[in-house]
Amino acid sequence: MLRRYISYTTNKFTNCRHVSQSMLQSTVDEKSGIATVTMNKPPVNSLNLEFLEEIITLLNKLQKDKVRGMILTSGLQKVFCAGLDIKELYKPNPDRLTKFWTTLQDTWLSLYTTSFPTVSVINGHSPAGGCMLAMSCDYRVMVGQNYRIGFNEAKLGIFAPKWFQNTIIAVIGQRKAEVSLTTGKMYTTDEALQIGLVDETCADADSALKKGTHFLNNFQNISPWAYKMTKDINRQSTIQWLIDNKQKDVDFTVEYMQSPGVQKNLELYLQSLKSLPPLKLISEIN
Numbered sequence: 001m002l003r004r005y006i007s008y009t010t011n012k013f014t015n016c017r018h019v020s021q022s023m024l025q026s027t028v029d030e031k032s033g034i035a036t037v038t039m040n041k042p043p044v045n046s047l048n049l050e051f052l053e054e055i056i057t058l059l060n061k062l063q064k065d066k067v068r069g070m071i072l073t074s075g076l077q078k079v080f081c082a083g084l085d086i087k088e089l090y091k092p093n094p095d096r097l098t099k100f101w102t103t104l105q106d107t108w109l110s111l112y113t114t115s116f117p118t119v120s121v122i123n124g125h126s127p128a129g130g131c132m133l134a135m136s137c138d139y140r141v142m143v144g145q146n147y148r149i150g151f152n153e154a155k156l157g158i159f160a161p162k163w164f165q166n167t168i169i170a171v172i173g174q175r176k177a178e179v180s181l182t183t184g185k186m187y188t189t190d191e192a193l194q195i196g197l198v199d200e201t202c203a204d205a206d207s208a209l210k211k212g213t214h215f216l217n218n219f220q221n222i223s224p225w226a227y228k229m230t231k232d233i234n235r236q237s238t239i240q241w242l243i244d245n246k247q248k249d250v251d252f253t254v255e256y257m258q259s260p261g262v263q264k265n266l267e268l269y270l271q272s273l274k275s276l277p278p279l280k281l282i283s284e285i286n
């Protein structure tokens, strides 16, 4: 287990409260009550067990602190989040894979049901689980024209579970979700805007943060209770499905991931990650 620490400091000049864990930084603006959470797990913010545990801990803390909203972004140069850490899926230890998948379900449940509104500022590539991280927020702003976003699971020879697919359907609709998931297409910023994967685009990260804050300001005059009840009712069927099927979903995934065919596909994909030049992979899989 990685060494973990949490520290809290208040900067009297900026009126911001900082919470720093080893892979996540959170700054809460005292005046607006908005938390900006920055993922910082080089090289690509891949979601492994320890990172997911940190995300849950931080979401619980923000909930306890009654923040008014959260902006999730990346501190890396060109990657928002590369999705699940493939090393958790390739040649897995069954006990760890069980814990990993259970923690993934819990992270998604925590993020998808926050009592405060959430925005993702997508300032880098965002494939598969990275795209799902963004989809699990209430609003998405994508930065620049250089990055790709989408669900490329099929290209890895794996498929997305029902709760994952339903989350996408809720954002872009059944037909577009099916085409997107079955083809594994990675979208440009403009394409993502066009199919509704993202709500807004803008040229640079600073403007994206402003747009995110602007969206969160919509809730200044909305009762937090009304916000939370509305969101829960809207998302209820997908959430309830996972709660009712958690163990089945874990058992299936652990068995399926260990099958020789899936392991072969992951091996080939990991090799292609190493052999292709930077960003070639993403454009290859368009």
Ligand SMILES: CCCCCCCCCCC/C=C/C(=O)SCCNC(=O)CCNC(=O)[C@H](O)C(C)(C)COP(=O)(O)OP(=O)(O)OC[C@H]1O[C@@H](n2cnc3c(N)ncnc32)[C@H](O)[C@@H]1OP(=O)(O)O
Binding pocket: 043, 044, 046, 078, 079, 081, 082, 083, 084, 085, 086, 087, 104, 107, 108, 111, 125, 127, 128, 129, 130, 132, 133, 136, 152, 153, 156, 159, 160, 161, 164, 273, 274, 277, 278, 279, 281, 282
């Ligand atoms: C709230 C929770 C929400 C999530 C819920 C999820 C629910 C269920 C999910 C079901 C299915 C999801 C599956 C996945 O997510 S599988 C992962 C899919 N990801 C990818 O295919 C991304 C592959 N990576 C890339 O395309 C590029 O790395 C990228 C464009 C992201 C960055 O390119 P760049 O040129 O900057 O960097 P490199 O390619 O050189 O990579 C640097 C090193 O990082 C390693 N790497 C990259 N991606 C991953 C990864 N996903 N897991 C582990 N390791 C990764 C890469 O191999 C390099 O390593 P080395 O330096 O050792 O060579």
